[in-house]
Amino acid sequence: MSRKVTDPIRDLKKFIREETKVIRERDPAIHSDAEVFLYPSFHAIFWYRLAHRLYQKGYYFPARLISQLTARKTGIEIHPGAKIGKGLFIDHGHGVVIGETSEIGDNVTLYQGVTLGGTGKEKGKRHPTLGDNVMVSAGAKVLGSFEVGENSKIGAGSVVIQPVPPNSTVVGVPGHVVERKDHSAPQTKLQHEDLPDPLETEIENLKAENAELRSMIDEIKKKLEERDA
Numbered sequence: 001m002s003r004k005v006t007d008p009i010r011d012l013k014k015f016i017r018e019e020t021k022v023i024r025e026r027d028p029a030i031h032s033d034a035e036v037f038l039y040p041s042f043h044a045i046f047w048y049r050l051a052h053r054l055y056q057k058g059y060y061f062p063a064r065l066i067s068q069l070t071a072r073k074t075g076i077e078i079h080p081g082a083k084i085g086k087g088l089f090i091d092h093g094h095g096v097v098i099g100e101t102s103e104i105g106d107n108v109t110l111y112q113g114v115t116l117g118g119t120g121k122e123k124g125k126r127h128p129t130l131g132d133n134v135m136v137s138a139g140a141k142v143l144g145s146f147e148v149g150e151n152s153k154i155g156a157g158s159v160v161i162q163p164v165p166p167n168s169t170v171v172g173v174p175g176h177v178v179e180r181k182d183h184s185a186p187q188t189k190l191q192h193e194d195l196p197d198p199l200e201t202e203i204e205n206l207k208a209e210n211a212e213l214r215s216m217i218d219e220i221k222k223k224l225e226e227r228d229a
Ligand SMILES: CC(C)(COP(=O)(O)OP(=O)(O)OC[C@H]1O[C@@H](n2cnc3c(N)ncnc32)[C@H](O)[C@@H]1OP(=O)(O)O)[C@@H](O)C(=O)NCCC(=O)NCCS
Pocket: 092, 111, 136, 137, 138, 139, 153, 154, 155, 156, 157, 158, 169, 170, 171, 172, 178, 179
């Protein structure tokens, strides 16, 4: 029976190489590799990886302890139960919370003030699942156990409480889709503009329904008047 032998020094070097690549690719503000060690994201993800291993082995207290101590130092609270893929970058990091049942795909970017949280109404899986290459902008809250499709962007300050299709841009409170780059997917064409927007669509549907009801009422009134004449 072969046992997997791990070399912590080699693993650490690999981690530093990968983090350097991720941060240099995604933050134009970095000027030298050494600056990587100044990023809260670097420290938060390093300690999360360790805490997650402990959590998976059932060492919940030490896992939470690492997570909480790291949160005090970096402003990034990642529950050790969260599942996180490769290439996560958390820029700036102040006030970021990633809940226990969150799942994060590869190459995701989060900015300061992001919450991947629950609504308080769900049990079990209660935090969101972000697909690969998702970007969640500063101050956005993604709340609930739904999926944010790959390559989607959540605008700054949005509160997202519903699933997001892949390749979408979502903005506002509550969040709604303003742009879909995947033109092969079915899209709703509005009469007065090209951007598909679920809120606009709903308003158009209500207007049409209202017009239909008005014409039915007019018809009934006419028939009643004819009967009483
Ligand atoms: C959402 C975002 C990523 C832009 O995505 P995009 O796909 O390029 O979208 P656009 O800029 O074309 O905007 C699409 C529409 O959404 C609106 N919009 C964009 N961001 C918005 C926001 N945060 N809140 C409300 N509306 C927003 C735009 O005004 C535009 O509306 P319009 O078509 O009526 O003019 C960007 O606006 C954003 O929020 N960036 C923040 C990034 C960040 O956190 N930076 C912090 C660095 S420290």
